[in-house]
Amino acid sequence: MNQHTVHEYLMKKPLVMITQPFGQDVDVYKVNHKMFATLAEGKEGQTDDEGNLVWWLNLKCDPDEAQALRDIFPSVIPGYHMNKRLWNTVILDGTVPQGEIERMIDNSFDLVVANMPEKDRKAIALHL
Template sequence: MTDSLDHTQAEHYLLNKPEAKLDFPFGEEVKVFKVKNKMFATLAIGKMGKGDDETASSEKGSWWMNLKCDPDEAVMLRDIFPSIIPGYHMNKKLWNTVILDGSIPQGEIERMMDNSYLLVVGKMTKKDQQSILLHIGT
């Protein structure tokens, strides 16, 4: 395995964002990460909690993470990394699904998680943004 992130590391990274909370609105199998009640990531095994049984490509089923993304960058990332696909069960223009199979460098996954978080925070009211950005130091 390359210098990549597993689902546990990804979960810790996401939860360390200022005011990040874990929620389960889609059931126990799908971890939803929110900031001020706005979703910025999901994490689940296989096809967002449904498992990956019909594809023999995964050993025990890879973890899939949905991340919000700039539409142009989303397409570029899909071209660069085979394990980044259009957002599963999401707006495919604004979300990517990152398959945590070890093929994407840790720094790149962290950058995508940071971008997803900041895109969601950027759409909030100025007041909410300020309370969060204080923690980031921006």
């Protein structure tokens, strides 16, 4: 997945909005004002084999699963500028399968929604 397909997938989630509290270079994806993902250019203008900029996706994650994903995929690292225990950064360099990235996005969204008050969870569930 590249930044465009990741963005499209993130925006398909119900009640998602984008903010840029960290500057114009970092899109923060929120559901009900709670962050579940960030998308930004990789640090220091990192490029892939074809010269395209590599983007980084931060996602919330269960701590045990976060470590397991880091062990499986070299392009999954502790969350850049995030709580390293609860967040992973996925380097979108083409080495992590699309289905796995989508699953990680779904899990991040679900973790954030699960910590919301019941009223908010029900409102979001209406859109699923």
